[in-house]
Amino acid sequence: xxxxxxxxxxxxxxxxxxxxxxxxxxxxxxxxxxxxxxxxxxxxxxxxxxxxxxxxxxxxxxxxxxxxxxxxxxxxxxxxxxxxx
Amino acid sequence: xxxxxxxxxxxxxxxxxxxxxxxxxxxxxxxxxxxxxxxxxxxxxxxxxxxxxxxxxxxxxxxxxxxxxxxxxxxxxxxxxxxxxxxxxxxxxxxxxxxxxxxxxxxxxxxxxxxxxxxxxxxxxxxxxxxxxxxxxxxxxxxxxxxxxxxxxxxxxxxxxxxxxxxxxxxxxxxxxxxxxxxxxxxxxxxxxxxxxxxxxxxxxxxxxxxxxxxxxxxxxxxxxxxxxxxxxxxxxxxxxxxxxxxxxx
Numbered sequence: 001x002x003x004x005x006x007x008x009x010x011x012x013x014x015x016x017x018x019x020x021x022x023x024x025x026x027x028x029x030x031x032x033x034x035x036x037x038x039x040x041x042x043x044x045x046x047x048x049x050x051x052x053x054x055x056x057x058x059x060x061x062x063x064x065x066x067x068x069x070x071x072x073x074x075x076x077x078x079x080x081x082x083x084x085x
Numbered sequence: 086x087x088x089x090x091x092x093x094x095x096x097x098x099x100x101x102x103x104x105x106x107x108x109x110x111x112x113x114x115x116x117x118x119x120x121x122x123x124x125x126x127x128x129x130x131x132x133x134x135x136x137x138x139x140x141x142x143x144x145x146x147x148x149x150x151x152x153x154x155x156x157x158x159x160x161x162x163x164x165x166x167x168x169x170x171x172x173x174x175x176x177x178x179x180x181x182x183x184x185x186x187x188x189x190x191x192x193x194x195x196x197x198x199x200x201x202x203x204x205x206x207x208x209x210x211x212x213x214x215x216x217x218x219x220x221x222x223x224x225x226x227x228x229x230x231x232x233x234x235x236x237x238x239x240x241x242x243x244x245x246x247x248x249x250x251x252x253x254x255x256x257x258x259x260x261x262x263x264x265x266x267x268x269x270x271x272x273x274x275x276x277x278x279x280x281x282x283x284x285x286x287x288x289x290x291x292x293x294x295x296x297x298x299x300x301x302x303x304x305x306x307x308x309x310x311x312x313x314x315x316x317x318x319x320x321x322x323x324x325x326x327x328x329x330x331x332x333x334x335x
Contacts, residue, residue, distance in 0.1 A: 055224040056141040059216065063232035068319060071239065075326035 014051045018044050035073045042066035136291040137301035142220035146307040150285035154270055157311060161267045164318040171325045194243075202244035210237040217312030221301035227308040231315025238320045247327055254324060259317045266314025273303055273310070 021041040028034040042065025049057040086094075114120045127144060137143040145153050210233075217230025242250040274285040282288055285303070292300025299305075 056226070056229075059225060059229040063229050063236070067236055068232055071323065072326060075323070075330060078330045079326070 010051050014044070014048045018048050021045075031077050032074070035070050035077070038073070039066050039070040042069065132295050135287065135301055135304060136295040136297075137221040137304050138296040139219070139221050139223050139225065141224055142226050142304055142308060143301070145226065146220070146304045146311075147285070147287055150274070150307070153307075153311075154274070154285075157267055157270055157314060160315060160318050161263065164263060164321050167322050167325055171329050173328075199244045202240045206237050206240045206244065209233055209240060213237060213312075213316070217308060217316075218305070219298065220308035221305045222296055222298060227311025227313075228315050230308075231312045232319055234312065234316035235319030235323065239323055242323075242327065250324065250327070254320050256321070256324070259321045259324070262313050263317035263321060266310045266312070266317060269310035270307055270314070273307055 018041075021037070021044045025034060025037045025041050028037050042061060045065055046058045046061040049055075049061055119125075127140065127148065131140045131143045131148075132138060135143045135147055137147075213230045213233030213236070215230070216225040216233060217227045220226040220230075238250065238254055241253060277286040277288050278284055280288055287302040287304070289302035289306065291302050294300065
C-alpha cells in the first residue's frame, strides 16, 4: 500500500518531468532530434497517466504518443527532405 | 507602433491573462476531488449492468457507444483521406532510396536490428491481440490493441524490407478489413434496432459472472471490431507513407 504522502511526491515529480520534457521538445531545433524528444515526452506523459491512476489512457498514450506519432512524423520528414533536394 | 509600445501592449495583455487565470484557479474543486454525479453512479452500476470489469471499456463501448462510433470514423476518414492525398501520381515512379549525404556510405540494416525486430514481432502481435480481446476484463481495448497489432507489421518492415511488408499487408485486404471493422461496429448497433431495442443496446448474453473473457455481451464484440479497424487503418497509413519515401517525381 502506497501512503498518500509518497503518492503526492510521485505525482509532483512526474508533473515536473512532463513540464521539463515539453520544454525540451519545444527548445530542440533539429527536426529529427525533436521527433525523438517528442517520443520520450510521450513516454513521460504515459507515466503521468499511470501515476494519476488512468491505466487505460496510459496504454493509448504509449501506443500513439511514443510509437505511432513519432513514426508518422519521421516518415513525413523523410518525404519532405526528398522533395527539398 | 514602436517596439516599446508593442512591449507595453503585450505587458498589459499578459497581466490581464495572469489575473484571469489566477481568478479561475480559485474556483476549481480541490485536487483529486471529482464533483460530478456521473462518475460515482457509473462506478456503482457498471459491473452489475454490463458484467464488464473493465469499466472504461463499458463506458466507451456501451454508455457512450455513439460517441465512440464518431471517434472510430475520425480514424477511418483520416486513413481514407491519406490514401487519396498520397496516391501514386502519374509522373511518379518507384526508385531506390538515395542517401542525402552523397559522400557517406549507406550502412545496410544491421543484423542486430533485424534480429531484434524479428524477435519482437510475435510478442507484439500477441500483446496487441490480447489487449483488443480483453477490453471487457482489464484496462485495454480495441484501440490500443489495434495500434500494437499494426506495430507488429512495422517491425516486419524493420526486419526485412518494404516488399515483404507489402506482400504481408496488401492494400486491398487492408481496405476490406478496415471497412469490415468500421462497418461491424455500426452493424452491431443496427442489429439492436432490428430487435426493437435502442441503437447499440447490449442484446447479447452478458455471461454468468463479471470479469470472464466471454462476458459483457456486445462490449467484447465491439472492441474486437475496433481492434481490426484500427490495426488496418494504421498499417494502411504507415504503408502509404513508406511508399511515399520510395517514390520520386520523374
